Amino acid sequence: MIVAGAFDLALAVTVLAVATWCVSVRATFAAVVAFVAFGLLVAVVWVRLAAVDVALTEVAIQGGIVGVLLLGATASLRRYKAAVAERSGATQRLAVAVFCAVVFLALATAVLTLPDPAPTLAPPVAASLLAFGLGNPVTGVLLGYRAIDTLLETVVLLLALIGVWSISPDRSWGGRPLPMHSAGRADALVYFARLLPPVGIVIGVYIVWVGADAPGGKFQGGTILAAMWMLVMMAGLRNPPSVARSGLRLLLVAGPAFFFIVGLAGLAISGGFLAYPAPYAKPIILLIELVLTPSVAVTLGLLVAGPPVRDARQ
């Protein structure tokens, strides 16, 4: 008990220290590295909070793919001598610091006065999880009770990608995102990019598949698939696809559109949008997950790849 408490305390202190460093360190590169470390540490916190599903997502997204995105941005922005906006004055920073301290104190008070025993929906979720035939309550919430949030979230991802694409200059439309690879040919990376994807794809699909009954699901598995794709692109084995390709767009839309269609079919058959007929609930949920996975993976990969540029058309 004491060991666990000491561990929690050390972990919490480390997380806060890394976060403080991430905000205060001068070099952007160091801050990004600190952020990746932060993501990994927070994933351990999630395990301590008995939320393995979230830990997986945290590692995959915050520690992994956001890290790649931000490191790439740091590298490419370094080329520009940006007109650096002047740092705000000391008094202004002090005022903001006081404001943030007030927010912290208010939140801390709120945390300490949260009701005990805490309200929870765990018992009703457990009671009706059988209706879906699922073993993982988080998947039950994501694709069952609160399926509409997940449905809209897949649209959020798609709209974010449309937003990223819309930022390209007119002349680049129909081109591809900038190639991700650098530094000529790194043989070790090329070798790794040939070796790893078969394993990674198996693991990614496994994590989607197992999500029905154990921690996992389309976002976690989809991120692994996206990572494999990005690895291949970084090694220079493949270039990012052209945004004009209709096959690509179909792939992007297929997942969310299928989710909507299943929802509407529920309206027609089971009398409710996103209602699944009882005996088939689990297969339907698995099917939604499996159809969504490629769309999620490709969307995540393209979000990292960025808007299309002209000279990559070649």
Add this chain to the structure above:
Amino acid sequence: MSAATLYGLSAAALVGIGLFGLITHPDPLRKILAFNLLGGGVFLLFGVIARRGAAAGFGGDPVPQAIVITGIIVGFSATALAVALLQRLFEENNRTAPQAEGSMQGAPTVSSHDGDRGGGD
């Protein structure tokens, strides 16, 4: 103090740290980083609330846990959009104001850090 309370206070502190960085940092990329820290604090608070609601044989209330997963994905989308905007803004600023600041000659010319681009396929 229970582990949940400890992490709850950490979440509150993370919100404070992230908010400070988001408001005061002049560099947009650092603002984006701070936004992610702030998000981390918010999600952690959900996690603490989930943990406090452990019942029915689950280690935590699955509803807030599911909410966090949704939130993390949304946060990533936001980061990607912000980074894309930022990169284009820098490109555009360098294109339209080539005489400003040092030795930038027009569009994507090679600078000292450019050695790692190009080449490739």
Add this chain to the structure above:
Amino acid sequence: MAAIDAATAGGYLLVLALVLPYAGVFLSLILGGRYAERIALVLMPACLGVAIAIAAKVLQSGKALVYFVGGWAPPLGVALRVDGLSAAMMMTAAVVMGATALFARANFHQQRELPEARAPLMFWTLFQGIWGALNAVFIGGDLFNLYVALELLTFSAVPMVCLDGRAETLAAALRYLLFALMGSLLYLLGVALIYGTYGTLDIVLLSGRVGAEPTALVAAALMTAGLLAKTALFPLHLWLPPAHAGAPPAASTVLSALVIKASFFIVLRLWFDIMPGAMNQAAAQVLAALGSVAILFGSVLALRQARLKLLIAYSTVAQIGYLFLMFPLAIGSAWAMTGSSGAFTGGVLQAISHACAKAAMFMGAGLMAETLGHDRIAGLGGIARMMPMTTISFGLAGLSLMGLPPSGGFTAKWLLLMAAIQSGQWWWALVVLAGGLLTGGYIFRVLAQTVAEANEPAVQHLPVARGREGIVLAVALCSVLLGLVPISSFRLLHVGRFDMLAGGLL
């Protein structure tokens, strides 16, 4: 404790309001830029029809329309719910979006024989994305579902700002995005505390449970602050003028008329539906004070702008202020007083009439800028002769913003004024009057220029599109005609509201 209202018939209409726009997004992306415009134009009347059907159902049944997604009742499931307020907002959105779509055709038309261009595809896809997100906000009955809807809205609205890719619009879009993201996270933080305290996120369930617990107060403060950042209430308005003034006219229209109203709508939900008891008068006074500063500050800045679109954007900053005057007049203990329900009607009517008026103004300004090739106010001379319809529309919309009869703006401001006097809070009445005078100042400044002789020979860049002028005039007339509707017919706004609260106070 409020009993769960059972799902009502006709709930599938709410699903349609969500599905139609996103079906449009998917189809546009798959079929490409050549079809995006047509898809949007086909879906437009359908969405309008759905909005009308929903409003009719709400009015006819006198109750909120409720739909449980997947058949799961809250607190486990997510409810979609439309009361009179949401129905009115959906109608407004449908009318303004429809007019904007017709207006935008000329700017974002994809020629069939040319290869797919970026701007048309992106505009029409994002446009439908915004529409779907607005509907999602208006029908959302669950606080986290509303968060996802707000993010949908942000991600569709921000890229609209920088569609033309100029550096200053990119900077404006980035700033808008950062403000919006900070706002969403603060909102989400409040959502976490609410769930941790009450174990549900359903608005109706919460309305019966929320008391004056410290967590509830912290949550309300955080959520309100976050939503204000998205609504651009002073002092969180900094992102708005460059973003709204720099966007293409059709985008400015949607952003200024509707997008900021979505987060305001959630503030209403929060303050009037969830925590009517917990909110004390002092907090409402703070909101109204911020609103007053916004009115005065925004109007003064609008007076000083040299460019027409910036003037209109600052006018938005000012008009947002009026929305927050309703809080001390219509909340909490004031409910029992006469005029408080009038204040509520006035506030919402202000949101609606401002939507129409501001849409007309931004579209009109866009037409003028297209015709002249610039939007400097000093160079508007002679435009009244060139584009009489647009100038009249601008004047009509200005009438509503000033609050002169007969216009929707007049009714709204009159109701607020009456409520202020009846509840003894006369200082808000002074703000309303002062704001009206200042608004008159900047409107007449523009109108005076348009009828003045051109000091330099006005160069006409492009021929005037009469059809598009007609659209602007129609929208401007909407904002005026709202003022001719008898006040009693705004009962729609209260449907589903009173039975939800303490009951029968009307």
Add this chain to the structure above:
Amino acid sequence: MSFALDVLSVVAISAGAFFFLAGTVGLLRFPDTFTRLHALTKADNLGLGLVVLGLLPQVDGALGALKLIVVWLLILSSGATVAQLIARRARLIARSR
């Protein structure tokens, strides 16, 4: 038997933790990129290997054990690749000076 396995676990994990510590000290104290990489990869791989070895007796079922071994192999290969990339880059930079 189970006692012996527990002892094995404790010893192996402790040894693994020691190597992690040594590697971290090396990362902080060594003078240049190459020696730091040396400290990091050697110690991490060995340290993680020992931790995995120590955990193996504690998992139930062959699938769990297999997962642990896969984790070790994946980290081994990615660590080796990344170390190679970093070293390559460091050499390029050193040469260009």
